[in-house]
Each structure stands twice: as structure tokens, then as C-alpha cells.
Amino acid sequence: MILSEKTLQELRDMINEKTTYRSGPTLVCLFNKYGFHDTYGYGGGFPSRWIYTDDKLKKINGSPELDKIIKDVFSPSNFIGKYNELGTLINEFNQYLAFDGWKISVIGKAIEIHHVDESVIVEEINNQCGKKSSSTKEADFLSVEYSDVSADFLPITEHVKPIIAARLTEMKLCFETKAYLSSVIICGSLLEGILLGVASYFPREFNSSSSAPKKDGKVLGFHNWTLSQFIDVAFSIGLLHEDVKEFSHVLRDFRNYIHPYQQMSTGFYPDEHTAKICMQVLKAAICQIKNNMTKYQ
Numbered sequence: 001m002i003l004s005e006k007t008l009q010e011l012r013d014m015i016n017e018k019t020t021y022r023s024g025p026t027l028v029c030l031f032n033k034y035g036f037h038d039t040y041g042y043g044g045g046f047p048s049r050w051i052y053t054d055d056k057l058k059k060i061n062g063s064p065e066l067d068k069i070i071k072d073v074f075s076p077s078n079f080i081g082k083y084n085e086l087g088t089l090i091n092e093f094n095q096y097l098a099f100d101g102w103k104i105s106v107i108g109k110a111i112e113i114h115h116v117d118e119s120v121i122v123e124e125i126n127n128q129c130g131k132k133s134s135s136t137k138e139a140d141f142l143s144v145e146y147s148d149v150s151a152d153f154l155p156i157t158e159h160v161k162p163i164i165a166a167r168l169t170e171m172k173l174c175f176e177t178k179a180y181l182s183s184v185i186i187c188g189s190l191l192e193g194i195l196l197g198v199a200s201y202f203p204r205e206f207n208s209s210s211s212a213p214k215k216d217g218k219v220l221g222f223h224n225w226t227l228s229q230f231i232d233v234a235f236s237i238g239l240l241h242e243d244v245k246e247f248s249h250v251l252r253d254f255r256n257y258i259h260p261y262q263q264m265s266t267g268f269y270p271d272e273h274t275a276k277i278c279m280q281v282l283k284a285a286i287c288q289i290k291n292n293m294t295k296y297q
Helices: 005-018 024-032 049-060 064-073 083-100 118-129 134-143 161-176 180-201 203-207 227-236 242-258 260-266 272-296
Strands: 102-107 110-115
Touching: 005 024, 005 049, 005 064, 005 083, 005 227, 024 049, 024 064, 049 064, 064 110, 083 102, 134 242, 134 272, 161 180, 161 272, 180 203, 180 227, 180 242, 180 272, 227 242, 242 272
Parallel strands: none
Antiparallel strands: 102 110
16 A cells, blocks of 8 residues: 555654654554664654654555554554544544545454545545535635734733733734744744643643543643644633634644754745634634633633
8 A cells, every 4th residue: 555645644643643642662662563673762863753753654655564554553452442533533544545545444343444446535525515615614714803812811821921922923023024934833832832821721621521632541741732632622622613623734734844854855835825824723713712711710
């Protein structure tokens, strides 16, 4: 099975974070099961987890080991008591796999990989087009005006608010001067910082969510949560709406370009449109948190 670059990136996220959080040593152990012989340290210094995983997936792409690692990562035995979560993750990953002509499914206690006929993909796209198109939804999302996007009245520590205010100003300045990559990166840092502050203010609500990331059955400390996990949990408890959750994938993906090697490997440079979406996600999130937090106060 040979996967496209976009599908490999989604698989990387599934391995590193979405199915479960895997630390550097855990990733080394996982890939060593499928033909590698690494030790944690990886040549004198371990790279970021996503660089390591990207490198390994590219090396086994098209080999039987890729099939094996997919079956391992999505194995139902890793989701005892969380089968609904497994189904959601499989459906999400299958949306990417379909364009490579593949699909995974649970058969009994195992994961099986099947070919997908092109007509099935076309039919699914046509069914989705029966709803509002993605371009129309995007235009609607961008058309909303948000006047109050300050840190005032956010449930976060007062010592952080001046920093957030300064970054909001810097984000706008970067956008106005067409420094779109910088604008996107600041958007990601702001949203993650705000959600960390909100989670610290409402720890019971965030930790008790079924979407809260866990390791060995225990919820991870907030400092180990990813931006994606903060967004999913904030949505699950009603602080964020579906539109922010849906369009936040742009901000989550492109924030990775804070790493020059990631940008080099993809050759991608955020443009004005990308920056607008990221800024709109941030603005909408701030306003939605302010409007919805009263239910927990």
C-alpha cells in the first residue's frame, strides 16, 4: 500500500497524538517492531516527534510494514471501553485513505485493509455535496464580524492578559504587513495559551470530558495536551461551536510550520487567505468562550 503525502501526515497525527499520546521513547519502540533498530537519542539527539514519525513513515511507505503499523495503531485492543472513539478515528482516517484507494475497518477483533473502488469515493463526494459546500461554509464563516476579540473578561490569570493583548496586536500587524506565516504562528500560540488558561480555570469540566487525552487510563496534565486536544475538549463541553472545531484544522496544521524543516519538507507558504481563516478561528473562539463560559460559573 502506497499512501500520498497528505495521508501520511494524517497517519503521523494518528500515531503521535490522536489515537493516544506517544512520547519519543514510545515511538522508537513502536517503529522498532517493524524493522527499525533505533535507540532513543537518534544519532545524538532526538528530533521532534513529528519529524521522527514522518521520516519512518516515508521509509516504510509501500511496504508490508506500513500495513502492519496501521493495524497496530488502530487495533481494537488499544481501545477497550472506548470503541466509539475508535470508530470516530477510523472514519476520520478513512476520508484520507479513500483518495489513495484504501479503507480500513474492524472485522471481529482485528483491523482489515481493503481496496476502495473509485465509484465509492465519487458517490461519497456527491452525497457530501448535497449539504452546503465547503467553499460556501468557509465564506459564511469568514463573513462574520467579531468586534470584541480582547482578552478582557476571559477566565484566565490576569498576569497573562497583557501578553495576550500584545500578541493580538502583533498578529494584526503581521497580517497587515503580509507576514502571513508569522500571523498564523501567533494565532496558534494565542489559541493554545487561551485554552490552557480556560482549562486551568475550569479543570473539572475539561478533565471529565470523554475527549480528554489519557495515558494508562489517566487524563494527561494540561501541559501535555496538544492544541487539537484542547479544541476537541472545549467543543465537547460546549465552550466552542462546530464552526471553530471544523475550521481549526487549518490553524492546527499550519502552526507546525514554526519548525523550518516541516515547511521545507512540504514547500508550503501560508498566504493571505490561510492567515484570514486562522485569525477568524481565533476571533470566533474568544467570543464563543466569553458567551458560553457563564454556564460553568
